[in-house]
């Protein structure tokens with residue numbers, strides 16, 4: 137189905153099942169341990185061997201010698217895989233560094249060997265016997281050192297200029313010129329990267345933990361130099377991804393290589409301390425922001441430049457994305473600069489671009505509002521735009537930033553805030569309130585699904601979509617139930633299998649809207665098939681209570697499958713509408729903090745997010761997405777930082793003891809309000825994404841609250857107590 141004109145009224149609009157706060161249909165399996173994660177497919181491979189990854193102990197250079205005999209002779213060891221015996225490997229499209237390194241080493245903890253043994257413990261013990269002699273090359277590991285050397289933008293991300301920024305900025309009545317930094321961050325998904333591979337002849341099946349089944353299949357096939365038809369990927373349950381599992385990683389490749397070598401199933405898990413350096417991370421940024429307003433506080437000039445680093449061939453963190461669209465202003469400049477760094481690969485982490493970009497921009501807006509003498513909520517409203525500021529012909533499909541801010545201010549008690557910093561005391565705590573705007577684009581990707589109807593009236597959905605903890609199973613079931621007019625209990629959903637139709641996958645917060653729209657498209661076809669079988673006109677028929685109904689005639693839809701299941705498959709594809717309108721999601725984030733007067737310790741007291749994110753398909757799972765994201769934003773503001781060893785080139789705190797994330801006690805009160813935002817431009821579902829929006833802006837709202845509490849403006853994240861004293 138091609139989606140190229142605004143959605144009219146359709147069966148989803150009944151909202152009998154969709155938009156209802158249903159519990160997760162996969163909740164019972166997950167809470168009883170019967171949902172199998174990647175490392176848990178014991179019954180499928182009782183004779184599995186175990187692989188243990190040896191990571192490089194240098195960041196850049198070469199392996200001069202690798203001695204594996206001692207490991208091979210250790211108890212239980214079956215083989216040791218290295219680049220020299222793994223056979224010729226290709227390279228996937230999505231990986232920057234090679235997943236099995238050697239002799240060239242591109243980053244610290246790049247896999248250089250996999251020890252395969254009867255048990256995990258034997259593999260781990262033998263891994264310590266692999267002797268690698270390295271020849272270390274000098275590398276670049278400091279973004280701030282590399283920054284002055286980067287003058288031009290990367291070829292495929294040129295600067296964007298509208299009007300004359302420099303002239304308008306020098307003529308502005310009020311100006312802000314400030315630099316902000318965000319650190320490298322790690323996804324820290326609860327479930328580590330893990331895979332199990334089984335070969336049958338020239339076909340390999342890999343149970344893994346991956347957000348994007350089709351990318352994984354295609355990149356594994358390319359790396360193994362085999363046909364994609366010979367690769368099957370299964371990832372039905374995922375314990376969090378956050379962008380860290382968008383791509384094929386070393387666990388899946390090494391499991392496949394090892395299983396081929398030892399001719400039996402092999403499991404490979406990346407232990408927690410291996411993950412931050414072996415896999416990807418959100419790259420650190422240095423962001424330079426200049427904004428000028430006229431005497432009335434209207435932005436006349438806005439510029440945002442962001443520096444980040446990556447391995448050769450890597451991409452920049454697109455931290456200026458939101459600055460192109462969030463506020464009005466005739467004269468604009470955005471630019472990305474990319475330094476070559478020999479740190480592990482930088483890549484997408486939840487809301488790549490906007491998450492770190494708004495951490496900087498929304499402090500800058502707070503600073504500028506104060507300079508202009510305007511309340512920060514009112515300042516943002518004053519500078520709202522309903523069109524793409526660089527292309528005024530192009531409207532947002534819907535844009536309720538103003539409503540988000542107004543509703544939030546009202547609900548949070550903003551009018552009682554003391555605008556003068558450092559004035560409100562509660563015992564030993566200094567108390568402050570902060571606000572920030574949230575923004576994340578609504579991305580659209582093709583998504584396909586297959587649906588079946590059986591003789592019991594049961595509907596089964598199959599798509600290679602994943603559920604990374606987001607609630608995909610539930611909203612896809614809700615969609616099929618609404619479309620086919622059956623109760624939710626009559627729908628089964630099967631996900632995360634490359635033998636199913638290719639979905640948009642879980643990334644960029646596009647999954648909910650696009651994968652449900654794919655199921656919508658398949659269900660339209662299934663409705664037609666049911667109607668044809670039972671002699672109804674599909675354009676007149678309604679589907680309700682397990683029946684197809686037209687006028688006074690009705691029949692059980694199950695009868696259509698009496699002589700065998702009915703199946704239909706289709707996809708949603710997005711046409712010109714996506715180009716005609718700018719599609720984005722918006723939020724207002726409000727935070728109250730207390731800062732200990734003596735120690736500088738920051739405690740968040742209250743958080744509120746007001747979101748405009750299209751039709752909300754399930755308010756319960758959507759709320760869970762947003763409060764999870766708000767919690768992640770709290771981590772970004774106050775705790776999270778991969779500490780770089782700039783001499784040796786690695787992340788020092790590469791485990792959960794040293795890389796701090798928030799716990800329940802850090803988050804006393806979170807409220808989420810969804811505005812009515814049904815958007816006929818986004819898809820037949822009229823939905824958008826919300827999973828990343830919840831993170832966008834939170835960090836700055838906390839930083840602004842800390843400033844309001846203390847009068848100390850911290851521009852370098854995370855806001856640890858040493859920066860407040």
Ligand code: MOS
Nearest residue numbers: 379485486643644
């Ligand atoms: Mo998201 S960072 O595209 O999983």
